[in-house]
Amino acid sequence: MEEKITESLKREGDINISEYRKIWQKKNISKETQKILDDDSSYFIHQSLSTPCLNVVKSVNGIYIEDTDGRKYMDFHGNSLHQLGYNNEDIVESVKRQMEKLSFSPRRYTNEAAVKLAEKLCTSMGEKEYKTLFTTSGAASMSIALKLARKYTGNYKTISLWDSFHGATLDTISIGGESVFRKNAGPLMPGTEHIMPYNSYRCMFGSCGQCQLKCLDYLEYIIEREGDICAVIMETVRSTDVQIPPVEYYKRLREICSRYNAVMILDEIPTALGRTGKMFAFQNYGIEPDILVIGKGLGGGLIPMSAVIADKKMDICQDSALGHFTHEKNPLGSAAALALIEKIENDGILNYVRKMGRFFLERLTELYNKYEKIGDIRVIGLMGAVELVKNRDTKEKAGELAEKIMYRCLDKGLSFKVSQGNVLTLMPPLIITKEELSHAVILLDEAFSEELSGDDIR
Structure with a gap:
């Protein structure tokens, strides 16, 4: 497992062959959804970061994606194309x-x-x-x-x-x-x-x-x-x-x-x-x-x-x-x-993004001050990064922790990307409200609290 995590540190996104993904799917994917995933795996060429896929999307709207089992996720990933939300x-x-x-x-x-x-x-x-x-x-x-x-x-x-x-x-x-x-x-x-x-x-x-x-x-x-x-x-x-x-x-x-x-x-x-x-x-x-x-x-x-x-x-x-x-x-x-x-x-989106970016930075700074495993936070507009480390002095990457936090957040209805193995990359739609952005940071906070307290992700 540690070798796979080490390899993932070099990658542009979260890996799709990890044990934590299997655990999450076993807990969250229905038989009907799994059948679609199996068919997808049968007909698409497998590649890192993609097929085999994590889940099946049924619909998208605004800042949300919804899977075939009816769960909705705030989409802070969106492949960076959902500036004004889905189906504007x-x-x-x-x-x-x-x-x-x-x-x-x-x-x-x-x-x-x-x-x-x-x-x-x-x-x-x-x-x-x-x-x-x-x-x-x-x-x-x-x-x-x-x-x-x-x-x-x-x-x-x-x-x-x-x-x-x-x-x-x-x-x-x-x-x-x-x-x-x-x-x-x-x-x-x-x-x-x-x-x-x-x-x-x-x-x-x-x-x-x-x-x-x-x-x-x-x-x-x-x-x-x-x-x-x-x-x-x-x-x-x-x-x-x-x-x-x-x-x-x-x-x-x-x-x-x-x-x-x-x-x-x-x-x-x-x-x-x-x-x-x-x-x-x-x-x-x-x-x-x-x-x-x-x-x-x-x-x-x-x-x-x-x-x-x-x-x-x-x-x-x-x-x-x-x-x-x-x-x-x-x-x-x-x-x-x-x-x-x-x-x-x-619609004044540019001014709105700058204003929301300042709020985003404030909220992520609160997480940085609360958790020593957060080595750095970076925000410009509505682009945010939370870099996870084993130790702030050595800056050693905490890749396994990043994966665990991502899957805990998916359980809570928040989707984002893991980059460079240990960076939680947060790209919400530019139309997100202050309340929605605040709720997303609360979900992140809960995931850190649960993981660092030793709660079993299984």
């Missing part, structure tokens, strides 16, 4: 209207919904002029970003971070740093340099203030030494375990990229569209990227939709096909995305 009426109605008008736009043609969305995204970025392309997945958009950076610079080498995640395709796992995706994948894309991830809690020098961003010294050393780096790729805020660099980190990174003519590509697939209290996460840092990649929630939780947004000066590929996807200008996805963004703007 305005988004659903917008898609219905678009479906009746134009459901598909063949390539070579454009459509009004796609053009309006492109304008909205490009003009929301900042002072620079931007242009965009749409795809149906974040990984596909990241692939376009990489090709565009190569074309623009004439170089192919990249710098990205260990522990990062940019998608599960061969090119995106090459720049990504998650071992569970790279393992046994064979030769990966050449020229993908990696440096240490930003992690203030585990910085070998203590903190950013003490080390003066030596990690960026190393990045600059690689760029200067290699001389032919085409792009630096970062998750603006690391979503899986919520790593939040300080402003000075991105100020200096922007300066380095500009000085060495390296394209700054920011990955905000899970973190854009209000999650951090800004429309885009980079807007917390007073910089502008050369390329931004967004996705997940862009389709309003209804339609697979992603976008790559690039500085207008990089529009140099008239003689090349960067994407050429069948659903490139999907009118249904565009209608959903427009409805999402307009609702975020018109």
Whole structure:
């Protein structure tokens, strides 16, 4: 068991082969639900983090998911696409209207919904002029970003971070740093340099203030030494375990990229569209990227939709096909995305998220002060992380404890993700009420109290 837990520490999410999962399923899954799970296991290729699955979802609405046995869970996971909750009426109605008008736009043609969305995204970025392309997945958009950076610079080498995640395709796992995706994948894309991830809690020098961003010294050393780096790729805020660099980190990174003519590509697939209290996460840092990649929630939780947004000066590929996807200008996805963004703007969602983020931090700080097994908490907007350790001094990860807490919370009706083996990652919908958010923290508190008092999880 301990070997499996140790292996899980390297993983992007909670593992689906642990003994604790079997215990939870034995206690909570009915024969009818188990039959569906067995059929799922029979027909889908098994893979880490996915099939075999935990449970069967029957319906989703607002901040809740409901399983086939009638249990409802507050969804603090949602694969980071449920910004305005599930089945948001305005988004659903917008898609219905678009479906009746134009459901598909063949390539070579454009459509009004796609053009309006492109304008909205490009003009929301900042002072620079931007242009965009749409795809149906974040990984596909990241692939376009990489090709565009190569074309623009004439170089192919990249710098990205260990522990990062940019998608599960061969090119995106090459720049990504998650071992569970790279393992046994064979030769990966050449020229993908990696440096240490930003992690203030585990910085070998203590903190950013003490080390003066030596990690960026190393990045600059690689760029200067290699001389032919085409792009630096970062998750603006690391979503899986919520790593939040300080402003000075991105100020200096922007300066380095500009000085060495390296394209700054920011990955905000899970973190854009209000999650951090800004429309885009980079807007917390007073910089502008050369390329931004967004996705997940862009389709309003209804339609697979992603976008790559690039500085207008990089529009140099008239003689090349960067994407050429069948659903490139999907009118249904565009209608959903427009409805999402307009609702975020018109309903004051950004201010609301910043306000709720301060409350979220206060409540999680109370847990930190109460339980020594919580080594760190991190919050930006409505992204929260609770990092569990065996000892705060050594910072040794408490992976087994994280799994136990997760399954105790599932028993209580709270669903979230475990990242890096020991981080409880909390991503509620942006429409969550103060009362609902407070109740979720109470459930976490109860789970810690029960587990640390020695109550048998069985």
